[in-house]
Amino acid sequence: MSSPLHAVLSGSFTSDGSIVNLSLPSGYNDFQMTNISDIGSAAANTNVMKARGTSLMLDGSGYYSPKTSGAATIALEATTLTGGFTFVSNSADIVIGASTALNGTPVNQASPAVANTGTTTGLVAGSSVVRMFSTTGMLQISSMDFTVGTIVGSTSFELKYLISSGFAAAASAGSFRIINATSAFYPRRRFITAISAAASAVITLSVVHQFTVGQAIRVVVPSVFGMTQINGLVGNITAISTANNTITVDINSSGFTAFAFPTSAIAGAGITFAQVSPVGEAAINSVSQPYGNLLDDATDNQSFSGISIGATVQTSGVLYQWIAVKGVSV
Amino acid sequence: MFKSRKAIESDNPTEITRSDVDVVVRTLRGNNAYSFLTGVEGEDRFGTAPVRDAYFGLGNTDLIGQLDNCAGFVQKWNYPTQGSTLDAEWGTVANVRFLLSSIGSTTQNASMLGATVYNIFVCGREAFAAIEQDAYSAQFIYRPPIYDGPLALNASVGYKFAEVPRITNDTWVFNLRCTLSS
Numbered sequence: 001m002s003s004p005l006h007a008v009l010s011g012s013f014t015s016d017g018s019i020v021n022l023s024l025p026s027g028y029n030d031f032q033m034t035n036i037s038d039i040g041s042a043a044a045n046t047n048v049m050k051a052r053g054t055s056l057m058l059d060g061s062g063y064y065s066p067k068t069s070g071a072a073t074i075a076l077e078a079t080t081l082t083g084g085f086t087f088v089s090n091s092a093d094i095v096i097g098a099s100t101a102l103n104g105t106p107v108n109q110a111s112p113a114v115a116n117t118g119t120t121t122g123l124v125a126g127s128s129v130v131r132m133f134s135t136t137g138m139l140q141i142s143s144m145d146f147t148v149g150t151i152v153g154s155t156s157f158e159l160k161y162l163i164s165s166g167f168a169a170a171a172s173a174g175s176f177r178i179i180n181a182t183s184a185f186y187p188r189r190r191f192i193t194a195i196s197a198a199a200s201a202v203i204t205l206s207v208v209h210q211f212t213v214g215q216a217i218r219v220v221v222p223s224v225f226g227m228t229q230i231n232g233l234v235g236n237i238t239a240i241s242t243a244n245n246t247i248t249v250d251i252n253s254s255g256f257t258a259f260a261f262p263t264s265a266i267a268g269a270g271i272t273f274a275q276v277s278p279v280g281e282a283a284i285n286s287v288s289q290p291y292g293n294l295l296d297d298a299t300d301n302q303s304f305s306g307i308s309i310g311a312t313v314q315t316s317g318v319l320y321q322w323i324a325v326k327g328v329s330v
Numbered sequence: 331m332f333k334s335r336k337a338i339e340s341d342n343p344t345e346i347t348r349s350d351v352d353v354v355v356r357t358l359r360g361n362n363a364y365s366f367l368t369g370v371e372g373e374d375r376f377g378t379a380p381v382r383d384a385y386f387g388l389g390n391t392d393l394i395g396q397l398d399n400c401a402g403f404v405q406k407w408n409y410p411t412q413g414s415t416l417d418a419e420w421g422t423v424a425n426v427r428f429l430l431s432s433i434g435s436t437t438q439n440a441s442m443l444g445a446t447v448y449n450i451f452v453c454g455r456e457a458f459a460a461i462e463q464d465a466y467s468a469q470f471i472y473r474p475p476i477y478d479g480p481l482a483l484n485a486s487v488g489y490k491f492a493e494v495p496r497i498t499n500d501t502w503v504f505n506l507r508c509t510l511s512s
Contacts, residue, residue: 006478006479031407088358096439099439099444131440133444134444139342142342142442143342143441143442143444253456267342269342270342
């Protein structure tokens with residue numbers, strides 16, 4: 001006889017080596033996974049054969065047992081504090097890191113801008129998002145989020161999609177926090193760092209955008225950012241660039257006033273950032289798909305509750321069967 | 331999205347002011363958003379004031395006190411009648427009636443100086459909708475304790491349903507962002 005109070009769930013997945021976010025009902029407190037692919041194998045590899053984690057462990061930790069290279073046996077069980085299991089109540093609960101001071105020239109005038117700090121721990125180039133604040137002298141970016149570019153350990157990191165070379169001055173002080181999650185609903189609002197004047201405007205966004213061609217966005221550009229003519233317009237995305245983190249929209253901005261950040265003094269008096277907000281999906285009209293589904297691209301809740309399986313406790317290409325267990329605490 | 335601000339203030343955004351509410355109302359009116367509620371006609375009762383037709387402003391309960399300090403704020407107990415007030419309602423400023431909840435939206439460390447920003451979603455009628463999905467009716471599920479074990483110690487109760495929340499007109503929803511005054 002089953003009961004939701006003493007539940008066991010199971011399933012399987014083939015690892016691609018990256019983090020697996022597994023949705024589970026709430027309250028699971030024991031998780032184990034078993035390598036199915038390498039049973040009986042004496043191949044020369046150290047694939048992870050078994051791994052397990054419990055909910056009271058620190059986030060990212062776990063036990064795992066690699067295969068003995070060249071033999072069909074399992075090596076001694078190992079433990080890890082990173083790349084293991086994380087029990088997630090709600091992935092959309094944004095965890096914000098501690099305030100970390102910038103030093104030297106806190107944020108310079110460059111393309112891309114570079115922030116200097118003695119503490120780069122926890123930053124990952126290309127994926128970490130930082131929120132800058134109290135950037136004295138460069139308040140245009142204060143409280144704005146940025147994806148991190150190249151990192152020089154214990155020295156600096158790039159604000160990958162910000163060109164600050166046109167700013168009047170470098171920041172003379174400032175701090176940052178690492179933003180460890182993202183909001184639930186996809187696609188997401190993003191801040192604008194540049195807009196080209198072109199037949200099809202190219203908009204650069206401060207954080208990796210994940211937009212796709214065909215989605216519709218509304219451009220919000222307060223007057224202090226110059227290009228007032230584009231404010232409030234809705235455009236369909238006709239192209240994207242993941243390298244430059246841009247979207248190209250079917251808005252002709254060639255005759256518009258140039259886009260430019262306001263001065264630090266104006267920003268300090270209070271501004272709303274330029275941004276793009278997703279408003280849906282471009283209509284699809286074809287014989288096979290006559291009606292555009294206008295809901296999907298503004299209502300996709302991508303948050304999850306369950307367990308996040310890190311890269312340390314799995315091996316790419318391997319089929320794992322997993323079992324999740326929960327019971328009543330006594 | 332609009333950031334509350336004052337002429338001389340150190341943070342951005344600042345605490346909510348009457349002029350912030352006016353900007354939001356002006357924008358929603360300019361976008362032809364319908365107000366949610368009809369006005370409450372004035373009556374000859376001590377300490378009451380008529381209430382304008384209004385949009386809903388959905389915010390966090392931490393805003394209690396901040397709203398009270400807004401010019402023109404009318405506490406709901408000062409409405410001419412209590413017949414149309416809502417449990418979550420705190421009061422009204424201009425054409426916005428504020429509904430507060432302990433789970434109202436906040437964004438941690440998001441102001442210019444790193445303070446918590448409070449999001450107040452001001453919306454017009456039919457600005458959003460909850461679209462129920464066909465062939466999946468809501469279910470209320472009670473599992474009596476006898477299914478738990480021989481000692482029947484634990485019961486469970488829950489519900490499930492399928493629907494899609496959807497913004498139907500994004501120009502009729504406004505996020506008024508503000509911080510708390512120190």
